[in-house]
Each structure stands twice: as C-alpha cells, then as structure tokens.
Amino acid sequence: MNQFSRIARRVVVVFGLVAVSGGAWAQSSATGTANATATVVRPITVSSSVDLAFGNVVPGGTAGTLTLTAASSTAATAAGGVTQPGTQVGTVTAAKFDVAGEGGLTYSITLPASAATITGPAAATMTVDTFTSDLGASGTLSGALGAAGSQSFYVGGKLHVGANQAAGNYTGTFSVTVAYN
Amino acid sequence: MASQGCAFRPGRPVGSVALALSVLLAALAPRASAQTIGAVANLSFGSFLSGSGGTVVVSPAGARSQSGGVLLLGQGPGTPAQLNVVGTANATYSITLPANNTVTLSDGNGHSMTVNSFVSSPPATGTLSAGGSQSIRIGATLIVGANQAPGGYSGAFSVIVNY
Numbered sequence: 287m288n289q290f291s292r293i294a295r296r297v298v299v300v301f302g303l304v305a306v307s308g309g310a311w312a313q314s315s316a317t318g319t320a321n322a323t324a325t326v327v328r329p330i331t332v333s334s335s336v337d338l339a340f341g342n343v344v345p346g347g348t349a350g351t352l353t354l355t356a357a358s359s360t361a362a363t364a365a366g367g368v369t370q371p372g373t374q375v376g377t378v379t380a381a382k383f384d385v386a387g388e389g390g391l392t393y394s395i396t397l398p399a400s401a402a403t404i405t406g407p408a409a410a411t412m413t414v415d416t417f418t419s420d421l422g423a424s425g426t427l428s429g430a431l432g433a434a435g436s437q438s439f440y441v442g443g444k445l446h447v448g449a450n451q452a453a454g455n456y457t458g459t460f461s462v463t464v465a466y467n
Numbered sequence: 468m469a470s471q472g473c474a475f476r477p478g479r480p481v482g483s484v485a486l487a488l489s490v491l492l493a494a495l496a497p498r499a500s501a502q503t504i505g506a507v508a509n510l511s512f513g514s515f516l517s518g519s520g521g522t523v524v525v526s527p528a529g530a531r532s533q534s535g536g537v538l539l540l541g542q543g544p545g546t547p548a549q550l551n552v553v554g555t556a557n558a559t560y561s562i563t564l565p566a567n568n569t570v571t572l573s574d575g576n577g578h579s580m581t582v583n584s585f586v587s588s589p590p591a592t593g594t595l596s597a598g599g600s601q602s603i604r605i606g607a608t609l610i611v612g613a614n615q616a617p618g619g620y621s622g623a624f625s626v627i628v629n630y
Contacts, residue, residue, distance in 0.1 A: 315629040318504030320548040321621055322582055324512035324523065324572055324609055327540060328617040388617065391514070391542060431514065431543070432619045466516075466540050 325431060330387035332464045338414070338443060341376035344369045345451035356380050356420040356442035368447045380420075381441040385464050389429025395419050396463040397441065404458030412456055416444040424467065502554035504628050510582075510605060514543025517615035527588035527604040537611050548605040552628055556599040562587050563627040564605065572609070572620035580620055584608040593628070 340352050343364070350366025360380040364370055385393065401415035420440045427435030441462060512523045513531060521535020523545070531545035552560065564585035573579045585607045595601050605626065 315627055316502040316504045316552075316554075317625050317627050318506055318550045318552075319623050319625045320506035320509050320550060320605070321623050322510040322512070322548070322570065322572055322607070324580065324620045325514040325543055326517050326574075326611070326615045326617045326620065327514050327543075329516060388514075391540070467542055 327388035327391065327431075327466070328386075328434060330385065330391075330393055330427075330464055330466055332383050332385045332462065334381060335384050335438070336379050336382035338381035338441060338460070339377045339379045340445045341378035342371050342374060343445070343447055344371055345447050345449065347449055349449050350447050351444050352447065353416070353444040354378065354380050354442040356418045356440040358382070358440060360440070360442060366447075367449060382438055383441065383462055383464075384436065384438045385425060385427065386434065386436045387427050387466070388431060389427055389433045389435030390431045391435065392424055392426045392467045393464045394424050394467055395421060395439065396423075396465070398460045398462070401446075402443075402458050402460035404456040406456035407452055407454035410452040410454065410456075412448065412451065413446045414443045414458070414460065415446070417460070417462075418442050419462075425464070502552065502558075502560070502628065502630060504550050504552045504603075504626065506548060506550050507602075508546060508549035510548035510607060510624075511546045512609045513545040514540040515611070516540070517611050517613065517617075520611050520613035520615065523609040523611060524584075525606040525609075527586055527606045529604075529606075535611070536613070550603045550605065550626055551600060552593065552595065552603060553600045554595055554630065556597050557595060558599075558630055559592060559594045561592050561629045562589070562603060563629065565624045565626075570607075570622060570624040572622040574616060574618040574620045576616070576618065578616040578618065578620075580612065580615065581610045582607045582622070582624065583610060585624070587626075 343352050346367025348367035350368030352368050353363045354360045357380055362378055397417040401413040403411050403413055405411050425437050427437050429435040515523055516538040518538055519536030521537040524532045525545040525547055527547050529547050533539050567583040570582040571579045588604045593601050
C-alpha cells in the first residue's frame with residue numbers, strides 16, 4: 287500500500303511536467319496590433335469676391351501712377367502726373383480673394399509676375415503691376431486638419447497712367463494661384 | 468500484485484523526478500519563450516489629395532510615393548509602423564503580415580479605403596538581438612478612390628510572429 291501510493295505520486299508528477307511542457311510549446315507565437323491612418327484633404331479653391339478698383343483718376347501732362355495697398359481699407363498713393371479727384375475718388379478697393387480647403391494646412395500664393403493690361407475706349411490701355419498680398423507669399427487655412435478651413439487675403443497693385451491718358455472706363459483681369467505647400 | 472509490479476524502490480523517487488525535470492529543461496532550452504510584440508509607432512499614409520484616385524505607398528524605410536491622380540502633401544508626410552519584438556536572445560522567428568483586402572481604414576462616416584501589399588523590414592524572417600529584441604518596420608499600399616471623401620481615416624492591423 288505504501289509503495290503503491292509512491293507509484294501513484296510519481297505518475298502524477300510526470301503527467302504534471304508533461305502538461306507544463308505542452309503549455310510552453312503552445313507559446314510559440316505572438317500578435318501585435320498597430321493603427322494605420324491617412325488624411326484625405328479637401329481640394330484647395332480660391333475665388334475673387336472683391337475687384338481691384340483704382341476708382342477715378344485724373345491724368346496729367348506727364349505719366350504717373352496710383353498705388354493701392356493690400357488691405358481691406360486700402361490706401362491710395364498717387365505719384366507723377368496722376369491725381370485723385372478730391373473726395374470723388376469713386377470705388378477704391380484692393381482685390382479680395384477667398385481661399386477654402388483643408389483646415390490647418392499652409393499654402394502658397396502666387397501673384398502675377400508681369401503686368402496686367404486693362405483696356406479702355408478706342409483700344410487705349412493702361413497697365414497694372416507690382417502686385418502685393420497682405421499675406422505675402424503664403425497663408426494658413428483656419429481650423430484644424432480633418433475639417434474645412436478658409437482664409438481671405440487682399441491684393442493691391444500699381445496702376446500706370448500715361449500722359450494725357452484717354453478718358454473712359456478701363457477693365458482687365460489678372461489671376462492669382464494658390465497651392466498647398 | 469501491487470508490490471510485484473513495482474519496479475521502483477522506496478529510496479529512488481526523488482531521483483526520478485530530478486531526471487524528468489532535466490529532460491524537460493533540455494527540451495525547452497532551444498525554444499523561444501516569453502515573446503511579446505508591441506507597436507511603438509503607427510503606420511501613417513500622411514496627407515494627400517485624392518484627385519482621380521490611385522495609391523499611396525509607404526515603405527518600411529519611411530519613403531512615401533504615389534500613383535495615379537493622388538497628390539501628396541509635403542506638410543503631411545507618411546511614417547512606417549514600428550513594432551518591437553521581445554523574446555529569447557538570438558531566436559529566429561517568422562513574420563506574418565495581413566493578407567490583401569483584409570485591412571480597411573474608415574472615416575467613421577461610411578467611407579473607407581483598403582490597405583494592401585504590407586511589407587516589413589526585416590522581411591519574412593527576423594532574428595532577435597543578443598539582448599532579445601528586434602524592431603520591425605512595416606509599410607503598405609493604400610488604395611485611394613477617385614474623389615475619395617475628405618477626412619481622417621483610421622484602422623488597425625495585426626502582425627503575427629512565430630517562433
């Protein structure tokens with residue numbers, strides 16, 4: 287009886303070790319999990335909401351310029367033979383551009399590198415150059431990544447008026463380009 | 468019956484248990500144990516415009532490229548996932564990455580993108596250092612639809628290491 291119980295105990299011990307051994311062999315793999323992310327951004331758009339308007343200018347016997355600053359309340363500076371007609375300057379505004387896109391992203395602003403031509407009566411022309419932006423060459427859309435963002439900027443420029451420039455209304459177009467950095 | 472069938476002597480049981488233990492330890496010695504694998508960096512495809520659709524590829528080394536109409540934005544670069552494997556020193560192991568069409572990223576608004584072609588560095592098989600660890604870097608290819616809905620997309624994927 288005493289010997290039998292010893293045998294039984296040994297059997298239990300051996301089976302116990304086998305069980306532990308089997309458990310260790312099952313620990314042969316491990317799984318790790320990571321996240322993956324991506325951000326699809328909104329396309330960037332720009333549209334003009336206010337025109338660049340130099341208002342009424344009076345030409346002189348010599349050429350001159352009228353320069354508008356890039357601001358919501360633009361400041362006009364006349365030079366040379368050009369003057370503004372007192373308080374009757376008409377509508378004088380810097381151009382305003384509205385940018386929409388992905389919040390928080392920065393973008394570049396490209397202004398015309400060369401002069402834009404505006405045309406009046408009988409094919410008379412003037413030119414506008416020295417375009418400036420109140421944001422300089424880059425902007426940042428409002429808000430944060432993952433939501434819509436927007437920003438507006440103003441553009442000023444310099445109108446070149448010839449000596450005895452023909453009277454009339456002059457119009458033309460110029461383009462600005464925005465692009466995500 | 469019991470006394471006749473018993474081959475063991477009363478004074479030997481301790482000896483046989485010790486023998487069994489040494490056999491067990493010998494069997495376990497070449498096996499790796501206590502492996503863990505944990506993510507220390509997530510896989511990011513960065514920011515991009517979907518355009519007419521295409522792919523965004525992030526390599527295990529972290530290089531990002533595109534195909535099709537996708538436009539990558541420099542201000543949202545991609546990064547590979549990094550997982551650390553810890554286990555027995557110098558142990559070799561195999562790496563099992565997700566199969567194609569099993570991992571998707573969702574924006575939570577009913578839009579999704581599929582992640583395919585997972586690649587790892589080291590590829591297929593790794594070897595733990597003398598200190599018992601190794602870093603795995605993982606890249607993949609994101610399938611972007613035409614005019615994919617803007618937003619932040621996320622999802623999870625699993626990596627299995629076998630010893």
